[in-house]
Amino acid sequence: MIEPIGHVRAGVRPAQPRRRSHGAAAWGKWAAVAVLVVTAVVALFPMYWLFANAFTPISGTPPLTPILVPAFRLDNFARLLGGTKYYANWMLNSLVVALAITAWHVIFDTMAGYAFAKRRFPGRNLLFWVLLSTLMIPVHVTLIPLYLITRRIGLVDTLGGVILPGTAVVFGIFLMRQYIQTLPSELEEAARVDGAGELRIFWEIILPLCKPAVASLAIFTFVRFWNDFLWPLIVLNTPQNYTLTVGVANLQGEFMTDWGVIFSGAALAALPTIVFFLAFQRYFLEGVRMGAIKG
């Protein structure tokens, strides 16, 4: 099913030193590095260009000669924050949404993952398979009923309406189940023999042991919902309540001619996840590997 993490970890091992290579092999290695560098430049260029434009004063249409070296000035950002009433609101809204959903998943996915991994109870396999099978369902199928449900409980155009459906993503349960399965059961059993309650066992033994997996899950969830677009676009309709992605998408309509503002708005929205990634890239890449579900 899910790739066992120990097995995957083997991939992190550094390559063994090779025998002194012959001229041809060394040449091949440099050719490989050259290809990789060129690809990395292509991969990073759009992001670079976005930031280079954001930091160069542009009012109206950008110049015909592309800005390749940024001027490192904040004019566009000043116009963005002065001209759009709500940019700060959008950032705050995105933060609230992403943090609330992340908190939910860290706690409840770990609990569910623990139950599915370590405890035997009637219906366990059936429930797990029901959850697993719905991973295949595209969110687009549920959009309309979700909208109708959100309307019925009066949460359209509120952050609550953005947050609630986000708690129903089951991906984290598999990630945590898969990690917790690799943990030894002895500590937990010893604590039980000593008379510790189930909640205490969970809080004081299971959760601390899950730190690396929880870190990956938290980072993944945060970035995913910080970046989420389609559902917030559907459920939010007054500018004050927008999340960042919806707000930035609307900048294009609102400031049709002031590209400096659009560039800086988009760059500022991208910045947190980039900084986040640079700080925690180990957890990110580990999370990608852990999240890969086999067959």
Added chain:
Amino acid sequence: MTGLRRFIRRHGWSYAFILPSLITFSVFVLAPVVWALVISFQEYSLVRGGRWMTPFYKNYLTAFTQFGGVFVSAIRNTLIYTVFTVTSNILVGLVLASLIQPLSHRLRTFFRAAYYLPAVTSALIIGLTWAYIFNAQWGFANYVLRLVGLPPVRWLSDPDIALGSVTLSAVLTVPATAVVLFSAAMGSIPREYYEAAELDGAGPIQRWWHITVPLIKSTTLYLVVIYTIASFEVFERIYVMVPSGVGNSTQTIVTQIYNNGFKDLNFGVASAQAFVLFVMIAAVAVVQFRLLRSDVEY
């Protein structure tokens, strides 16, 4: 002690641990899926609620026939986008991971991070950035064409080219997940296989083709499936790169679901289209299971 009490004492905590997830799952996934299926056979209005239609499959019929078959174009566009994107993503991911593999640990970490970095930015902002690059007047793409003396191209407004431009932007985005997963899979192949092959006189390319490629088959298959599903669901990129669409030529399945559902409030037809997407994705999953059953584990 009655049976029920004993049952609760034995299993109560297990159920308590899964209960919160189960509740949100039931309310926000399970019930909506069933409801969506119902709505796909109804005429649904926000005021009057749902009314069953005759014939019961009328929405499905309408989905395919309305507006001169725009949904058929949307499916065709989605498939074209998917074929190009998935093929290039898998090949590029495989080649990059293979080139990274023999490098030192530090270089490998560096390249994996460089390739992954754009993937943490929202699809919306990536799409917006590509819209800038493909801007007809001051975009970077036309600047490059001018440099080499070629005429400018109306990347996003020419109906013959727009879908190709969007696809090109996806092809030129390095498949971050593929690089990371291929790289992990290659790292877990036992070294003895390569050493044995080297003793038998196999060159680097032969070793790659006869050992690496077959042994990462299940990863390849997994990546094909997730990239196919992601491409079937393409939306943000289209939404920002060609906001108002270039006729039928840039409609995709999800833009159709969005337009019918949330612009025209035609919930029945949008739901029917969503189930067409669902069936396509399910078909991909079934093929995956079939292929994996014959897989050899090492």
